[in-house]
Amino acid sequence: MSSRERLKELLNDLFRIESSDLDFGIYRIMNQKREEINKFIENDLDKYLDEALKSIQDDKKKELEEELEKVKKNLAKLGVSDYTVSSDYNRLREELEKYDAANPIDEIDVYEHIYNFFKRYYIDGDFISQMRYSKENKYVVPYNGEEVFLHWANRDQYYIKTSEHFKSYSFEKKTIGTRVEFKVNNAELDKNNIKADEKRYFVLHKDFYQYNKSDKVLNIYFEYRGLRDEEKQKYKKQNTQNDINKYSFEEIKTRIVKEDLEDLYWLLEKADNSNKTILEKHIYRYTKKNTSDFFIHKDLKGFLNRELDFYIKNEILDLNIMNRDKIEEVKKLLVKAEVFKEICKKIITFLDSIESFQKKLFTKKKFVIQTDYCLTLDKVPEDVRNHIFREVLSNERQLKEWKELYDEDIKDLDDLYYVDEKLEGEKRLKKLTIDTQFFSEEFKEKLFTSFDNLDEQTDGLLIHSENYQGLRFLENKYKEKIDCIYIDPPYNTDASEIIYKNGYKDSSWMALMENRISIGRKLLTPDGLFISAIDEYEYMNLLGLKKLIFGKENYLGSIITFCNPQGRGKKVLDPVSEYHILFAKNADLIDDLSIEKPDEQVKMTPFKRTGTNSRKHERPYRFYPMLEKDGKLHMISYDEYLKIYALNKSFDEDYIKELTRKYEEKGYQVIFPQREDGEYLVWQREFKRAQREYTTYIYKNGNIYTPGFERRTPRTLWLDSKYSNPEYGTELLKDMFGEKGIFDYPKSIFTLEDIIDLKENRLILDFFAGSGTTGHAVINYNRNNELENSKYALKYILIEMGDYIDIVTKQRLKKAAFTDKWKEGKPQSYNGHSHMFKYIRLEQYEDSLKNIRFSKETESIQMKMEDYFEDYLIGYMLDYETQESLLDIDRFKAPFDYEIELENEEKDVVKIDLVETFNYLIGLNVEKLRVYNHQNRKYKIVIGKVNEQKALVVWRSVKGLDMEEDKRFIEKEIIGDKRFDKIYINCDNYVEGSTLIEEQFFNLMFEE
Known part of the structure; x- marks a missing residue:
């Protein structure tokens, strides 16, 4: 194989030309540009080299011609008409004649150097940024004089792999309801026969085949491991995984044919646009997906350009001949280095455009594709409880989950409550959790528009x-x-x-x-x-x-x-x-x-809290009176406790005085947590916990103590x-x-x-x-x-x-x-x-790739591409061809209907939650959600704060919208007399001082 052919084969590998069956990760991008990439490798690369050589030849020839002309002029001044008498003239004429037929450098050598340069960094589908120093010293690290230095091979890269498709990969034939799952099962791995650092492959498990006829699910089990000695003899060294895949396919095919199952014969049919069967295609896809495309370089162009300079200095320019005696050889080396660098830079620019595109997709902030809440019954605001509870009781999916989770057979409203014997027989709501994924959008809107300070009342985010x-x-x-x-x-x-x-x-x-x-x-x-x-x-x-x-x-x-x-x-x-x-x-x-001491290390701790967050206004729910009579502690009722700190978030001082007087008249000592100077503090426990535990508390010398509570340095x-x-x-x-x-x-x-x-x-x-x-x-x-x-x-x-x-x-x-x-x-x-x-579910990197769509090139762009291929890739492909599929601004006109496809999902498309996505992009702390109907459409309103600035976000469909009426409605009905520091509205509007959501959305989604 010639050096030129070897280089083209490497570039085919670099650009995944032979992987047209694969439709994930970088392969999805490369498949879209296969024709242009082929043109670059098969035609343009040779053209670039020829042009570079010709340019250098032309420069050299011009230099010789200028020298020759100078000699002729000098001879003419001396009155010499026969130039051949001059040795300088004859030498230059001879060099010029030879140069017309000669190539100053060996192009095969250039191809060899280009091949060697890129081969050293490319390993099985990834660039590994291992810096080279010289032939003698294999590697170098970017050390800057630190006392101790930590380095790893992938330091400048993003790790993009997940194990989800590794553990379980599935596909199905929807028309007949048959599903196939590839799974990794290493339970019986013979670790003694395989070295830990040995190259690993996907090999069929000994019990690889399991078909469930009733569920129509075929499970295929693989092991992911190094090869045993007998297996190394069985498979070729060059394309080992491909050879194993062929064997795996034949083994599975044999089982399908042997069992003569019609439900599985579709696996042996030819896949669309492929010479492989459907089963072969998926085996190849599964193994390739999990053995390549692990990393994205953070700055591939910068890295390769730096390495290119090192390579030229250490591999092309030979310092042993850098002297005056070998000036012609030095010139040839410099020409070779110049040609090599020019061609490599074109390839580097090409590679970096693909890598940067991947980086852009990987690092972009992702869409929210599901937003739901899980909340216990008591969290439902009282003004909507009756309506919400009735709808919950009619939802079979929710009732079924309660039975499975809690063993609670709920049939009516009474079943939602239990009697709390510790609180004087009070009826209380069970902490059953409503999961809004079981309910309609209208249900969710009814529920959450009734909340104030929604984010504050939310206890967790999953x-x-x-x-x-x-x-x-x-x-x-x-x-x-x-x-x-x-x-x-x-x-x-x-x-x-x-x-x-x-x-x-x-x-x-x-x-x-x-x-x-x-x-x-x-x-x-x-x-x-x-x-x-x-x-x-x-x-x-x-x-x-x-x-x-x-x-x-x-x-x-x-x-x-x-x-x-x-x-x-x-x-x-x-x-x-x-x-x-x-x-x-x-x-x-x-x-x-600090950490809590074990109980046996301390006898008792003051029930009165001191230190941080100990004042009455800092922890209002821990402020209440304890009662003492005849040396025993007692407590007020829960209803009385609730009246101390009113719903308007303030203390009812008059009620506290009345409550104190009531119990003092009954002979109780009323004890509040106070400092010696009279300032009110709080107790260590909130009321309900104290109600359960107060009989264990110790009353001594007018003070209350809890048993066994103290902290120490961990x-x-x-x-x-x-x-x-x-x-x-x-x-x-x-x-x-x-x-x-x-x-x-x-x-x-x-x-x-x-x-x-x-x-x-x-x-x-x-x-x-x-x-x-x-x-x-x-x-x-x-x-x-x-x-x-x-x-x-x-x-x-x-x-x-x-x-x-x-x-x-x-x-x-x-x-x-x-x-x-x-x-x-x-x-x-x-x-x-x-x-x-x-509970939020996000779009993933693979989902982003799946939704890439390339617009058709215009004739003018195609002409430009032929002259400036690398500029085309960086500018046009990233900024124009895929722009609408990355973030389609036009779809903001109907913001509640924006959909994307998901990778490896049974559902073809899902709706994006643009409202929730934007809340996180701008960092909005949500206080209120509101929903209005106006002009036969929904207005979804979010009110909150961004960095302590009051913000209003308005979403609505703008198709067929009367803009003047829209302006009047937003300003009069939604804004009213409220003041906002920022107002965000999707698409065109006449509201003064507003910011277009889609402009902010694009900038924030792609910021680094």
Whole structure:
């Protein structure tokens, strides 16, 4: 194979020319531009080289001609007419004649250098940014004199892979209802016969075939591992995965034919626009999807241009011949370097245009494609309860879920209540959770337009998304708002391994963590904490990475928990612990951390609160009188308590005096929490918790004490048995759900409860949410501290990409709010907690790619493309051809009907929630939602604050809209006498001072 052919083959690989069957990731982009890319490789590349050589030849020839002409003029001045008598003339004539037929450099050598340059950075579908220094010294890192330096191969890249399609990949034939699922099953992997760092492949499991005739589901099981010795002999070395795929197809085909199942014969038909069968196409797609396209470079052009200069200096220019004696050879080298650089720069520009396009899609803030709320019954505002409860009782899907979650058979209004014996037999609403996904849009509008301060009343946020996309989505609304981040990422061991590029296990993991931790740091308050759980395998890497991001001066230490008493069964050293690495955003702002002492270490604690948040107005729900008579403590009734702090958020001082007089006349001593100077404070517990516990309180010398409550500085070793993950993580979930194995390796709930209590927090973020232990711990914290519906309650944000978010994470939060006591999946009490969380689902990177549409080129653009191919790719493809599919401004004219397609979804299209998406893009803290009907259309109104500025957002369809009447309605009916600092309205309008939503939307969605 010639050097030219080798280079073209490499470029075909770089641009995925032979992958026309693939329709995901970068392949989707390349397929759209296949014709132009082929033209570049097959025609333009040779043309560029010929033009570069000709240009250099022409320059050299012109130089010789000018020298020759100069010699002739000098001879003429001397009166010499026969120029051949001059040796200079003869030499230049000879050189000029030779140059007409000669090429100053070897073009084969140029092709070879171009091939070698790009080959060194391209590995199986990805550019790996490993900087080269010279032939002798293989690699160099960008070291700038630091005392200690941390580097990894993918440091300048985004990790874009998710394990969802790795774990389960499915497709179906809708017309006959047959579904096929590819799954990875490594349960019987022979690890002793395979090296850990060996290249891995998708190989059929020994029991690879399972067809359920009743459900019409065919499961195909693969292993993802290195090859055994006999398998290495079986498959070719060059295209091993392709050879394995062919074998896999034949094995599956044999089973289908043998069992003669008509429902599966469609798999053996030819796929559209392909020479492969449908089954072959999907096997190829599945294996390729999970073994390539792992990274996107943050600045590919900058990296390759820097490397290009290194390559020229070290691989082309030979310092051994850089002297006056070899001036002609030096000239040839410089010509070669110039041609090489010019061609490489064209290829680099081409490659970077594709990479930058991917980067733009990956980093853009994503659309919200689902918004729902889960709220306990008591959260429904009283003025709409009757209507809402009636509709809930007629919703079969909701009633069915209550039966499955809570074992509650609800038939009528009375079934929604229970009698609380601890509160004098008072009837109270059960903490059943309404999930709005079961209800119509009209139901949701009726419910949520009745709320005031909606975001303030929302206790949690659950986001279904890959976590990089989720964090980007949160940036504008929660920048410097998160008090504590806790994550429990995959440990990258055999038990919790990320999907990684062969040979780059640790660096893939480092890229994953760096991308996400860096954004997380931006979200922390100045005194925020970032806590990461990890075991010994990646501990040193994660510690070094966080020192790099936060600065080593902000490292607070690592807490070791005794999390797995029975061990893992390792032979040499058996791990029983894990680390929790603590960093502060600014360690100077951390006064102290503390943890509650075990009960046996302290006898009693004052019931009166002192210190932070101890004054009457700071925690109004903890201000109430305690009663004492004959040395025993008593309490007022719950109804009396409710009148102390009125609904208008102020204390009823007259009622407090009346209440005091009433009980003093009955012979009680009325005790309020007060300082010695008479200033009113608050108690340690809110009223309802005190009602349950007051008989255990101690009255002594006019003071009230609670047993066993005090705090101390946390130590770095937590040995208590309550931190055992199997007992208080796995077993807890078994008690809650009634079955084992619904989630692997959940954390002990007590570990999280103690970690989130290390400092005064208001908002916790966990972007590796898993089964939802962090959210559960927050609910428990608020329940234990009687912070129900309090502005001092702790809140959470959870991000999780796994599909189990719907069946485990979300359901766990609902169960945790219902009660804290479960056994075999059934509640053991009605110890519920008032709770409401929002559930958001985001568009993903693959969804963005699926919705790419290229507009047809005009003749003028095609002509321009032929002359300026690289400019075409960067400018035209990104800014014009795909513009409408990335964000179609025209669809804002009917904002409630904007739809996109989803990757690997049974539903072809889903509606975008533009309203919710925009709220997060501008960082809107939502106070009120309003819905109006005017001019036969819906007006959806959002009122809130953006950076303490009052904001109004108006959405409506503008098709057939009377603009004058629209202006009158917005200004008179919606704005009225209210004052707003910012008014956002979609599409054309006549409202003075308003900002067009779509302009802000575009700028904010694509900002970096």
